[in-house]
Amino acid sequence: MKPLLTVLLILLLKVGFAQSFHNLSVENGLSNSTTFAIAQDKKGLMWFSTKEGIDRYDGSGYKHYNLYTADQITRYGLRRNKFHVDSRKQIWVNNFSDVFVYRTKEDRFDFVYAVANKNTIRDLYVDDKNTSIYLATDQGLIKYNYNTKKTTTYKGLSGVLIGLNIYDSQTLLLASKKNIQFFNLKTETLASKQLSPNLNLAIGKLSLSSLCVDVEQRIFIGSTGQISTFKVGDERLTTNENLNASISKVEVTKILPDQQGAIYFGTEGKGAYKIDKQLKVLQTYLTNNNDIGSLPENEAVDIFIDNENKVWFAGHEISYLNTKKLKFKTYTHQINNPNSLVHNSIRSIVDDHRGNLWVGTNYGISILQRDRKNWSYLNTQNTSNRTISNKITALTKGKGNTVLVGTYQNGIYSIDGQSISHISTEKEVSFRNNVNSLLLDGDELWFGGAGVFLKRQNLKTGFVKTFSISNILSLSKNNNNEVVAGGHNGLHFIGKNDSIKTYNASKYKIGSIFCVLPLKNDEIWLGSEGQGLIKFSEGVFKKYTTKDGLPSNLIYGILNDELGNLWLSTTKGLSCYNIEKQTFRNYSIADGLGIKEFAYGAYAKIATGELVFGGNHGIIVFNPKDIVSTNIKTRLIFTDFKIFNRSADINTEATPLKEAIDETKKIELKYNQNAITFDFSSVNYANEANLYRWKLDGLDKEWSPASSEHAANYTNLKPGNYKFRVQWANSGIGSQFEQNERVLEIRISAPFWATNWAYLAYFILTVFVIYSGVKFYHVQLSELHAKDKIRFFINIVHDIRTPLSLIKSPLSIALKKNDFSPETQEILKTASHNTSRLNGLIDQLLDFEKADFNA
Known part of the structure; x- marks a missing residue:
């Protein structure tokens, strides 16, 4: 029996590590590493109960809520908050004493109800349609109507209850340590349906800790060291002794069905499990100290399945299975593990005719077998020593099962199985033997590299032709059967009769070309140093840079998929360019990409349709369909x-x-x-x-x-x-x-x-001031005109007074002489009198002028 259990546990461990957890820790912002419960609200926000209170998580940040002030927490149970979500997706919280509800509009938790001091709340069910909550307590079942504030207790249900679970629309399951009862929510009495005596007897031998009901109304119960299931009408419990052995001596803390008919359950200390309705283990989740993506501390005191069917676990920190994580598979060198990459610095990649993946590194070639699990190693020195420098800078498929290998300063090798042959005409180690790119065209092998001329070698005759083109980093063929060569000096086309057409890097401002990709529509796509992605068509270069959405203007590799996209490796992650929509989507470490900075020459599209890119931290392998088709609703x-x-x-x-x-x-x-x-x-x-x-x-x-x-x-x-x-x-x-x-x-x-009223007042005041000024001006002007008139008359008066005096004086002398006739004398008197009268009027005018000016 023991060997069988050992084998079973080994298998469980193997299954358990098939999926990877994403763990949320205190370092990420979680308020405390001890967690009790998980829930999700109608907005999709996740809620975590921790030893410090309640955290709300949105995927990138947290907001913390305290139900109590520090001096109010006098009982340990006030920290053990559990969540309950009603039919309206409203969050309810209970601990050992109190019940709270979250108010969305106010963004706070409001107190709802508290039990007596000597009582303890174990579970809660929210009947929001009837504005009531049901509490499983140490003193039995309690109902509280939060609208009417009425509390109801049930005399026949006064024992200790450990859990509540809805069975159907009218029935609530009441679980104690030793039995399960059915409570009718409509009549508020125990329902007529009850379990058989034999089933009750079997349950009575357990110490229940959790329960749930699946869509088929199958009841699952957890106890210390056992998980069991039954349906109403069964005569006995169904259990799995082998499974029970793996969880012995610990309580089953949570049981939860998913939408596909599977059941999840957790324990406090022996991990979590996914089982079917017959209790067959489908998946185990256990701690692996060598895997940061495993369940922490084997704890799962609460389990929650969110709107997107991601499974969350509480206990030690928060963990969840990310089913929508983008499927970038990363392979790296692992210290002291020969079944891994020999080195993380990747220089070249190709798949062979057997489906194996060849990866050229600074220390030889690592070959990933078709099973994508096992690695083998070789180098051009035909030695098993993995520490010697053997830079593999270019790889391409040869004829049959051969692979052609370009090296740094050591020429070209042909490898067929364990047979390694040096096919370069120059055998010595020299910069002249530097190879960065290979292109096999029939029996003709084209090769070039930094600091050397482009060459073509006939593999049958060994004849080598050298072209007056240097610094070639990428070689390909277009639809016109021309060899397209890109490098530090620009873009070159070698046609029939070895004619050469060159587009100079400086003249056309295209920079160094690291990669060339001709497409069937005669477009050629170029990856450049500093000039971004370049499309060459009909003699015209069109550039796409960071201004258009690229993460970097330095592009090391270009591969096309079957969906109309170009995949670009850059110094700042991976970019996908949709040719038809002309849109970029960039992928980085945040997307699960294992490499941020890639390397030139390290890219390949393999027979499976997968794309492979390499950098200074290993390689990534992915199927574009898995990435582009991923729909993440946010x-x-x-x-x-x-x-x-x-x-x-x-x-x-x-x-x-x-x-x-x-x-x-x-x-x-x-x-x-x-x-x-x-x-x-x-x-x-x-x-x-x-x-x-x-x-x-x-x-x-x-x-x-x-x-x-x-x-x-x-x-x-x-x-x-x-x-x-x-x-x-x-x-x-x-x-x-x-x-x-x-x-x-x-x-x-x-x-x-x-304000507008102020501006209106300012306007009225301004108008009044202007009006008053104008009015004052007109008054002053009128007065000035009046004075001018007076001065005019005074001047005339002055002018009249002098001749008048000259007239009066002779008249006075003539009257005194009395030399005239009486008639003449009267005339002179009349003239003198009128002259005096006129002189008096003149004096009055002068006095008026004096008074006016004095005023």
Whole structure:
């Protein structure tokens, strides 16, 4: 029996490491490494219960929530929070004493209910249709209506309950340590259906710790050292003794069915398992200290399956199986492991006629067998010593089962199985024997390299022709049967009769050409040093650079797939260019790519349709169909809103928000709140390759450059109306920014002295001032005109007074002489009198002028 169990456990371990976990740790932002529970809300956000409280995770960052202040936590059970999600995807939390509910619009947890001090909550079921919660406690079943605030207890159900689980629309399973009962939610009594005496007897021998019900209403129960299953009406439990042996002496902490009919269960100390309904093991998840992608510490106290069928585990940290991880397979050198790459510096790659993958390194050739598991090694020195320098700089298929090998300064070799022959005419080690590229055309072998001339050798006769072209790094043939050669000096075409057409690198500004790829439509695609991706067609070069979406302008390799894409290896990851749509999608470490910086010459398209690229850290192998077809649906959320770099969360003082920032459509700000920050994130657990761009309508004319940055800052905003628009994209050629956009309206009010009413008052005041000034001017002008008139009359009066005096004086003398007749005398008296009267009037005018000027 023991040997059988040993074999079984070995098989389980082997199965267990077939899938890799993505682990979230304290170093990633998790608040504590001890975790208790997992849930997901309607927005797709993940919630984790830890020893420090509650964390919300969006795929790139965390937000922490405390249910209590530090001085309120006086009981250990207050830290062991469990989640429950109702039919509306609302998050409920219970610990040993209290129940809380998460309010989305307010972005906070509100207290709902507490049990008596001497009681303990073990489980919770939310009946949101009837606004009630059911609690499994140490003192039996409790119902609480959170609308009416009414609490109901059940006399016949006062024993210790350890779990609740919905059986059907009207029936709730009540589990204690030793039995299972059926509770009718409508009548609030024990249901008529109960288990058979034999089944009850078998369950009574266990110490139950967990249970669940699958879609076929099959009940699974976990206990210490055992997992069992049955259906109502069965007479006995179904169990798996071999499986039970692997989980002996530990409790089954969680059991959960998936949508495909499988069952997951976890333990605290002996890993997690995926089984079928007959309890046959489909997969085991155990700790492997040599594998960072294994389940940490063999702990799985809670299991959760999210909307995309990813399986999450809580216990030690948080782990999940990423079923949508992009399928880039990385092979590297492993220290002290001969069944791995001999060295990580890759110089060339080719597949042979048997389907084996040849990888040229700085220390010989590693050959990955067709099974993609086993490696063999050889070098051109025909020795097993893996430490000697043997730079394999070029590889190509030969005739039959041979592979032609180009080396650094040691010419060309032909390898057929264990037979190695040096076929270069020059045998000595010299720079003249440097080979960076090979092209076999019938019996003619073309080869070239840095610092040497392009040559062609007839493999039958050994005759070598040298061409006046040097520094060739890539060779290929086009549809016109021309040899296309790219290198440091540009692009060359060698036609019939060995005619040469050259496009000089300096003249045409195309830089050094590292790779050439002719296509059937007579287009030739070039990878350059510093000039990006170049398309050559009908004598015209068209460049695509980082401005068009490339991650780098230095391209080392180009391969085409069957989907109309070009795959480019660069110094900053891998890029996929869709020729028809003219769009780039870049892949980096965040996408699961094992290599960031690639090497020139190290690329190959193999017979399986897979593409292989190499760099300074090994090789990657992938099928383009697996990458491009991956559809990662994401949703953007606003995670925070800041004013002058301080959070203005809904729960902070003096916040302008009326709802949580992610629920907000419009923000009203004061004029002195004009330095703002938007934090946002794309909810995505498949990879970290989220790209964002944003624009503030009313200020920005162009979109910001696409980047992984997920915060937008604006300062010194003027009062007015704005629209903040943010777009996001993720893996796959089909991911376009325009398809994913969220908009948030912002209004910054003007200060009271800059409002419309203020401007109206300023206008009225200005009009009044202008009117008064004009009025005053006119009054002054009128007075001036009046004075001018008076002066005019006074001047005339002065002019009249002198002759008047001259008239009066003779009259006075004539009257005194009395020499005239009486009639004449009367006339003179009348004239003198009128003259005096006129003189009096003149004096009055002069007195008026004096008084006016004095005034």
